[in-house]
Every structure is written in C-alpha cells, then in structure tokens.
Amino acid sequence: xxxxxxxxxxxxxxxxxxxxxxxxxxxxxxxxxxxxxxxxxxxxxxxxxxxxxxxxxxxxxxxxxxxxxxxxxxxxxxxxxxxxxxxxxxxxxxxxxxxxxxxxxxxxxxxxxxxxxxxxxxxxxxxxxxxxxxxxxxxxxxxxxxxxxxxxxxxxxxxxxxxxxxxxxxxxxxxxxxxxxxxxxxxxxxxxxxxxxxxxxxxxxxxxxxxxxxxxxxxxxxxxxxxxxxxxxxxxxxxxxxxxxxxxxxxxxxxxxxxxxxxxxx
Amino acid sequence: xxxxxxxxxxxxxxxxxxxxxxxxxxxxxxxxxxxxxxxxxxxxxxxxxxxxxxxxxxxxxxxxxxxxxxxxxxxxxxxxxxxxxxxxxxxxxxxxxxxxxxxxxxxxxxxxxxxxxxxxxxxxxxxxxxxxxxxxxxxxxxxxxxxxxxxxxxxxxxxxxxxxxxxxxxxxxxxxxxxxxxxxxxxxxxxxxxxxxxxxxxxxxxxxxxxxxxxxxxxxxxxxxxxxxxxxxxxxxxxxx
Numbered sequence: 001x002x003x004x005x006x007x008x009x010x011x012x013x014x015x016x017x018x019x020x021x022x023x024x025x026x027x028x029x030x031x032x033x034x035x036x037x038x039x040x041x042x043x044x045x046x047x048x049x050x051x052x053x054x055x056x057x058x059x060x061x062x063x064x065x066x067x068x069x070x071x072x073x074x075x076x077x078x079x080x081x082x083x084x085x086x087x088x089x090x091x092x093x094x095x096x097x098x099x100x101x102x103x104x105x106x107x108x109x110x111x112x113x114x115x116x117x118x119x120x121x122x123x124x125x126x127x128x129x130x131x132x133x134x135x136x137x138x139x140x141x142x143x144x145x146x147x148x149x150x151x152x153x154x155x156x157x158x159x160x161x162x163x164x165x166x167x168x169x170x171x172x173x174x175x176x177x178x179x180x181x182x183x184x185x186x187x188x189x190x191x192x193x194x195x196x197x198x199x200x201x202x203x204x205x206x207x208x209x210x211x212x213x214x215x216x217x218x219x220x221x222x223x224x225x226x227x228x229x230x231x232x233x234x235x236x237x238x239x240x241x242x243x244x245x246x247x248x249x250x251x252x253x254x255x256x257x258x259x260x261x262x263x264x265x266x
Numbered sequence: 267x268x269x270x271x272x273x274x275x276x277x278x279x280x281x282x283x284x285x286x287x288x289x290x291x292x293x294x295x296x297x298x299x300x301x302x303x304x305x306x307x308x309x310x311x312x313x314x315x316x317x318x319x320x321x322x323x324x325x326x327x328x329x330x331x332x333x334x335x336x337x338x339x340x341x342x343x344x345x346x347x348x349x350x351x352x353x354x355x356x357x358x359x360x361x362x363x364x365x366x367x368x369x370x371x372x373x374x375x376x377x378x379x380x381x382x383x384x385x386x387x388x389x390x391x392x393x394x395x396x397x398x399x400x401x402x403x404x405x406x407x408x409x410x411x412x413x414x415x416x417x418x419x420x421x422x423x424x425x426x427x428x429x430x431x432x433x434x435x436x437x438x439x440x441x442x443x444x445x446x447x448x449x450x451x452x453x454x455x456x457x458x459x460x461x462x463x464x465x466x467x468x469x470x471x472x473x474x475x476x477x478x479x480x481x482x483x484x485x486x487x488x489x490x491x492x493x494x495x496x497x498x499x500x501x502x503x504x505x506x507x
Contacts, residue, residue: 048357056441075328079330133440139458140331260350266350
C-alpha cells in the first residue's frame, strides 16, 4: 500500500469518525429534546432500553388505541399481584369507605388540587374493556370504570414544560431523613401516555362501582398501552414534573430500583 | 505468510497456502454476533419464562384459567427484571445484525449461490441419503467442505427466512404499545397469549437447530469448521485437526 493512499485513507477515516461522533451527539440531543430517552438509560442495559423506548415513541403516536373488547370477553380470572397496603392510614380510610380519602395533584400545574372519591365520580365517567398483561406473562381482560386522566389534568392545568406524571400509592413510604429513599410502589409515565384518551383513573371494575380489594381501591391509574405494572394502585398523590431525577434514585419508578425497566410498552 | 510455502522443508504440511476461501467476512462476523446474542436471548428468555411457566392460547391466560401446556418447571419470580433488560439488549443487536446479514446476502448473491438448493437435489432420495449418513455418524466427503448439501441449505434458509422473522414478529406482537399501532400483528397470531406460546415453540425450534448444527460441525471436523468460521479459510484436501 502506498504512503499517500494510506494518508488519504487516514484523513477520510478521521473525518468520517468525527462526522459520526458529531452525528451521534446531535442525535442524542435531539432524542432528549423530543423525549426519546427513558429515565433508566444508564448502563449497558440502558442501550437496549433507549432503543426500544425511542423507536416505540416514534411509532406509537398519542392516538393509537388499545383494542376495546366486549363484555363477553371479560376474563373470569383477574389475578392480583401484591397485597393492599399495610399502613394504618390506609386501613382507617378503607374502613370509612374512603370518604375521607383525598387525591393530591400538584407539581407543574396551575391549580394544585385535592379530589375526593365522590368528586371524581361526579366527573364524566368512562368504561373501557381492555387487555392487561403482567410482565410475568399472564394476562386478563377486564372492564375499568373511571375518569380519564386527561380530564383531571385539564382541571389542574398542566404547565407546558411538564414531562412526566408521577404516581404514588398508599404503600409508598418516604424516609424521614433521606428523601431519595422511597420504599414501596411509585411509578411515572410520560405525557404521551398521560394525555392518551384511554388512560383512566379507575375507581370501578367489571360493572362494580368500587375496585375489589387487591385491585387498587380507592383509585388506580390504568395505562392500557403498557404492562400492568405501570398501572399504579391505591393512589394517594399524583405530581407533575419535568424530570424524575430528584425522585428516589432518579430512574422514574420504584420498580426500576428493584430491577425492572421503566418503559413497559415492551 | 505465503512465502513459507515455497521454502523447502517448510512446505510439507503447508496449510495456509493450500487453504481455500470459505466464508466471507460479513458471514463470519454476523455468525458470531448472532451466536453470542442467541445465548443471551436464550438465558434471558428462560429467566422470563420461569416467572410463569404455563402456555395459553388466545388473548388471555393466568393461573386459574385453562392452560394449553403446563411446563414441568417451578414458578420462579424475581428473574424477569434483568431477564427483560438482557432480552431486549440482545434482541436489538441480533435484529440489527440480521439486517446486515440479509442485506449483504442479497446484494452479494450469497443466498442465491450458496444457500438456494439446486432443483435436482430437491428429492427425497438425496435428502434421505444425507440423513442416513448423518445418523450413521459418517463423516462428509472432503469436497463437501466447500459447499452445503441440500438439507443444510434448507435448514439455513428456514432459520433465516422463517424462524427468525416469526420469532421477531411474535415478540413484537406481545407488546401492548405496538399492538395499538398494528392490531393485526397481535390478532394475526391469535392474541397475546397465542403469540407468547408460538414464540416459545419457535425458540425451541431454534434450540433444536443449534443442537443439530453443532453436532454436524462436530461430525465434519470441529476444529477445521470452527477455524473456517473464524479465519474464513478452510484447508483443502486435508483435515487440519
């Protein structure tokens, strides 16, 4: 191989590498800007996770609908994962039929609010019969009755820079000393799923006006385009934020801290 | 390198100079990446499966609902978290590698020249003779080191153009997000649980292929065939091992 040729190759190679790196940088910043990077993007597994989330966010628009089934499709078996919260507050509220329960909605909203169960039931209610799969592999079809999340978000007035809706259940415990230490179930979804017409704050199931024990009474979210684990149960607090970095370990869900990926549209 | 073959005394067992090209660089690199990701996909797939080792048919299935097959494995939850992370990482690498392999196989005419069976070979007598030789654990002839027999061709084409595409599609059909974009994907396989069940049997088919593949490589001469898939060259006329 002659010298000038290899030098030319070296230069073109170097330019190509620089262009490639520059391209990667531009792609990364564009991906971040358009919300294509999940909170758990770190580490070697983060590469696959980011690919999945980014490609699905590009393919799955805000308007693609989960299949709606008919009442005859409703599964006879609707298994429950996990037990109702053990804490005293929850037990007291449950024994009073959740009459004293309030849902706090705050964060990046114009009008932080508290909602009672009766108040939520007076809002326009919807019934959806859709399929829910657990990431363990089992699945069932059920009817969910509730108010669309978008309706509640409209009431509180979401600020334009909000990027995530974070859900905390009654089984969430905050450490008194270290606020980064959160025990229990909490999760977050992006605005694409939050504004989705089928995303429901459900207070009833399968024709019943209340959620059965184990299915998340008094209120749970239902995110039909993701695995069941994203549909946080026993809700007490919803907050909107532009970043989940300051919540827990910053990975967007308690489940991620236990080894499960944040995005569950799989 | 080649000069040593001309040096008197050194050329006796001359290996490199008598080597013939066997596998292209693209085939070799994609082969080993696919092999590694397949191991990753298999391990992580098992980790996900053992969380609920039951198979169903239709849209739904759960403990307490009628199942198709109860695999004789204990329910073991707690491994599907890392299992899913690893499964998706390996799946992305495998799929992107597959695109490179198929793209190059079409443009380089690798599929047409090396894998498309010749019409006269497509008869039961030829195929039966090959199977009979293999069952008797009879080593293939030296001339066969440079080409594939009709059963190898059919097996590779089935893996590349049937099993892999179907296992990718049944995997995607389990995604609730993608099912909302392309409902036909999930419904075409008969529902989410059917897609999961088919995904399982396709992976069993791929495992069977890998077992036979490795056994045949062993029969033909493990060292020389693995060396050919690494260096791209195979010794002509003599067995290196």
